[in-house]
Amino acid sequence: MPVPGSRPTTRSAALLVTGLLTAVLATGCGQDDDPSVAAPSTAPTSAPVPTPSAASATAGSPTPAASTPAAVDREITVTIAKKRITPPTGRVTVTKGQSVRITVTSDVADELHVHGYDLGARLPAGKPGSVEFRADKTGLFEVETHETELVLFQLVVR
Numbered sequence: 489m490p491v492p493g494s495r496p497t498t499r500s501a502a503l504l505v506t507g508l509l510t511a512v513l514a515t516g517c518g519q520d521d522d523p524s525v526a527a528p529s530t531a532p533t534s535a536p537v538p539t540p541s542a543a544s545a546t547a548g549s550p551t552p553a554a555s556t557p558a559a560v561d562r563e564i565t566v567t568i569a570k571k572r573i574t575p576p577t578g579r580v581t582v583t584k585g586q587s588v589r590i591t592v593t594s595d596v597a598d599e600l601h602v603h604g605y606d607l608g609a610r611l612p613a614g615k616p617g618s619v620e621f622r623a624d625k626t627g628l629f630e631v632e633t634h635e636t637e638l639v640l641f642q643l644v645v646r
Contacts, residue, residue, distance in 0.1 A: 560620065561586035566640050568594040568633070573640055581644040582623050588643075590631060591618040598636055602643070604629035 562582050567574045582588055592600050592609075593616040600617055601608040604625060609617035611633070629643045 559587075560589040562588045562623075564588065564590045564641070566590070566592045566631075568592065568596075568598075568636070568638065568640075570595065571636060571638065573638060577639055577641055579628075579642045579644050581646060584623055584626050584645050586623050587620065588623050589618055589620040591616050592633075592640065593617075594633065594636075596636065599634040600631070600640075601634055602629060602631050608634075 562580075564580055590600070590602065592611055593614070594611045595613060597613045598611040599608055600611055600619065602619055602621070604627060605619075605621055607619040607621055609619050611617040623643075623645045626645050629645070631640045631643055632638060633640065
């Protein structure tokens with residue numbers, strides 16, 4: 489029911505602006521409040537990528553050890569020392585559907601973040617942190633650190 493003295497177009501515009509503001513705020517890049525930021529480890533921070541041996545294991549056959557890292561299609565390793573990124577910042581292209589592991593070692597404590605996939609990992613000084621995921625979204629995604637605000641590379645998924 490219309491509110492006396494208000495026009496439907498004014499209310500519609502107000503609802504549209506409110507919705508847009510909510511969407512912009514929801515997609516912002518949070519730091520410590522990001523639930524996807526994981527403790528440092530080589531364990532995946534998203535759904536695990538099944539390994540062929542785990543998927544084909546039959547009853548009575550031995551299962552792979554829990555400490556065995558999952559097989560990935562693309563391993564990307566980055567090192568940060570004195571704010572210098574090795575290999576230098578650029579684009580890394582992967583095929584949609586590939587499993588990807590990004591491992592970063594930084595000389596200062598920081599947080600790794602993969603935009604678009606909203607994945608992250610803590611990076612304690614001198615120790616590697618990793619994220620592992622299935623590249624199921626196409627596009628261009630920045631991979632960065634939060635504290636030092638370094639763009640490590642741009643992930644291109646085709």
